[in-house]
Amino acid sequence: MWTVLCAFLALPLFLVTYFEFGLLRRKRMLNKFQGPSMLPLVGNAHQMGKTPTEILNRFFGWWHEYGKDNFRYWIGYHSNIMVTSPKYMEFILSSQTLISKSDVYDLTHPWLGLGLLTSTGSKWHKHRKMITPAFHFNILRDFHEVMNENSTKFIDQLKKEEAHYLTLDVICDTAMGVSINAMENRSSSVVQAFKDITYTIKMRAFSPWKRNEYLFRFAPEYPEYSKTLKTLQDFTNQIIAKRIEVRKSGLEDDIKADEFSRKKMAFLDTLLSSTVDGRLLTSQELYEEVSTFMFEGHDTTTSGEKLFKEQCDVMGASGLGRDATFQEISTMKHLDLFIKEAQRLYPSVPFIGRFTEKDYVIDGDIVPKGTTLNLGLLMLGYNDRVFKDPHKFQPERFDREKPGPFEYVPFSAGPRNCIGQKFALLEIKTVVSKIIRNFEVLPALDELVSKDGYISTTLGLPPEEKKSLDAHIHK
């Protein structure tokens, strides 16, 4: 009896010692990096905060404290380096071997499996090669019609002050050939499920025990998470099944009124007809790629006099009521700068992660095997060594001061860059240009831009400045 009790009590101690021992080498090497001191078991998890805003503020706080340079931190036994130095960015993003995603992406596996975003090694290489033609210039041009149709619906909803989910409609309508009409069906369980699952995944990343698949089953939010996951899995599987059915029956061209009637479903059709190693994709592989594109293709893509003038110049003053052509969209240069500036301050993908499967020497430092490299794309945009007066919204800055190739990378760079970059930019330009032609766009009074051109959210400021400004704003 006593032996069992003692063994039971000693177990946690044994486990902690075991893990600490296993980490000695990594800890020793990572201690050479600047960063906050850590506690046993939790690392720095207790300092992270409980909401996405608190977590962002914590990261920015450390970033300022450590000279706007890289720093290391620990979430339980997961060691991380927050990478913000352009030299590190260049090494990591250009590497042909450092392509494995960080352990944070494991949290998406139950939902996305190992699709293009999360897979690595030869599977990723083969699938990237197979999918790349689906984003060819000519295919994008065909998609533009669908983007215009959905943008028109979006504008109608904006006029009623009820605009939502445009990007989800566009990715389903173009890449999958399925009209889910999320804009008009806001209470749809699928639409809500996309929002819920991404929130849960983000928050799990900062909890040492919820990161673990088994321990997470005991978390209070687990039953809701399982339901959400099933909703998304069923939705994706249904899309694939219906498309296969339509292809089998050879009815693609006949059922014009049906929701699966579009002829140009480049992405899903590419997947269904492509071979890898001489065989068709398995149903699991199909599931992984389709769910990956539904996620990447909609959660990422969501003013002023000069913009309006450009619309008049390009479209002609009498053409403001019609859709812009593909060609016209590509000549809207000021709109390009505007989008670039918005992505600098509010990048759709603020962080991306890599995992070191061996030791690497980066810019003279040894980064040990087993380290998560968290690439702070968000921090790059706030670096005043690169962007003068970074809190000022100035689209023209990209004409004057061109950042280096690894100083501004909202779509990432190198072999694992965003495969949907051109699709995304076309979609954003299509909808934003239409908004400008239909509405007078003014700076948001207290949300985005203040009268003197400074953004008035306090994101990215050093903690003391942020505190005093926050107090001022909330007066």
Ligand code: HEM
């Ligand atoms: C403003 C919109 C978008 C931004 C800022 C963006 C940004 C990014 C970034 C930073 C990555 C690298 C992720 C990483 O290394 O973990 C990425 C990858 C990816 N993006 Fe996008 N993205 C956008 C829109 C899209 C769209 C519309 C699609 C699909 C139609 C898409 C599909 C993908 C895929 C599949 C990957 C993984 C590529 C690979 O690993 O080979 N993205 N994106």
